[in-house]
Amino acid sequence: MWSGRSILAGAAALFMGALVGAEVGGFAELTAEAPAPADGPGGSLLLLPLLVCFGGPAALWGSLTVVLPVVWVARWASGRLTGRDAWWWVPVVAGVLVSVVVAVIGTVRHVGPGPLTLILLTGAVLLAGAALLARDAALHGGRLLRALGYGALAMVAVFGIGAAAFGAGLFTEYRPPKVDASRLAGDWTDGRGGTLRPAADGTARAEGLTDHEAAYEDDADADLAKYRCTGTGTWSYAPGDSTTWDQRVRLSIEACSFHEPYGLGDPEGWRITGTPEHPELNREYGDLDVPGWYTLTR
Structure with missing residues (x-):
């Protein structure tokens, strides 16, 4: 389980998932009221070299310290409670872990229910996806290219859907009111x-x-x-x-x-x-x- 290929697969999934999340956040930022114009999804592209330099090592560390422990706990719980290694225990364990973290954030930082729900859903999907790919890599071989490929396709899809939604008027970019x-x-x-x-x-x-x-x-x-x-x-x-x-x-x-x-x-x-x-x-x-x-x- 604690192999190099599973660590790399989990890190790649975390990194690409973070990029997709930043892209979604960029589109959402365009609709939010703010004192200055938002950079939008293009801002994450401008920061891509910086994200690669610092995000890559962070993703590796996150894979080793969070993703693989989630996979290990899921396989242990699955074996103890069902007698077999069931993949669906991975998103269950990931969801429980993210829920605990979100509850602590909400208690300490007094964050509202809307942002907390968004953090919960985003974190659970990102962690569960990375853990499933790491589990698959440990059982069946390297999944690094698959994780990178799926992530790149997701980024293209998000950009296309977001641009189409704004172009069709489903979402409106925020602009300050005209006053005198x-x-x-x-x-x-x-x-x-x-x-x-x-x-x-x-x-x-x-x-x-x-x-x-x-x-x-x-x-x-x-x-x-x-x-x-x-x-x-x-x-x-x-x-x-x-x-x-x-x-x-x-x-x-x-x-x-x-x-x-x-x-x-x-x-x-x-x-x-x-x-x-x-x-x-x-x-x-x-x-x-x-x-x-x-x-x-x-």
């Missing part, structure tokens, strides 16, 4: 006591807004009182050149880091997202590669 200056005037809140009141005459007042950029530069907790800013200033709305993604709100509050010319650490202003009924203002802060977002709602 009159709709932006009024009260905005961060949900934690901070408010922004842009007025129709171009003036603005901030009350207790969180200065995340200053906290990030100090490597400090943004919830500290010293990073709450209050003051007056000006604001303007830029409709953008081509799409609603280009809309910006330029805000200048002297007491906060987001002041002229466009805000220290915030060269692009506040992005507009949300829905036509409930627009949102989003300001990027922190690491440019993995930014945080400060959101104001009506």
Whole structure:
């Protein structure tokens, strides 16, 4: 059971399954509301060299430490309880293991039922598929090329189905709502006591807004009182050149880091997202590669 061919088969299945999952996630990301445009499934292709360098060793480790133990437990349980080696014990054991992990994640991280269900189904399918291929390789010989081939076909199928679904209008790519200056005037809140009141005459007042950029530069907790800013200033709305993604709100509050010319650490202003009924203002802060977002709602 613990042979090189079974380890390679399990690793190949994990790796290709992760690529397919990333592709599906890329399509799903296109439909989700976000402060910045999603990369979509093409983003995973751009990261393919990086995934090969780091994902390959990770898949081998996962095959050795997770996939093969699942196969061993399934064969042991099958022999003890049924007297024979039944393949269907593999998805049963994989499902139980993933369910335990998901339950721990839900308890510790307080994740909602929707994402937990998605994690459960994805994890169970990925682990069960990899374990079945590893079991087959241990019993009947190498299955490395089969795992890679099935994975490549699955990637092509997912891309084709996803592109067709978006092209037919079954799914719609998210785009921010179109707004104007009159709709932006009024009260905005961060949900934690901070408010922004842009007025129709171009003036603005901030009350207790969180200065995340200053906290990030100090490597400090943004919830500290010293990073709450209050003051007056000006604001303007830029409709953008081509799409609603280009809309910006330029805000200048002297007491906060987001002041002229466009805000220290915030060269692009506040992005507009949300829905036509409930627009949102989003300001990027922190690491440019993995930014945080400060959101104001009506």
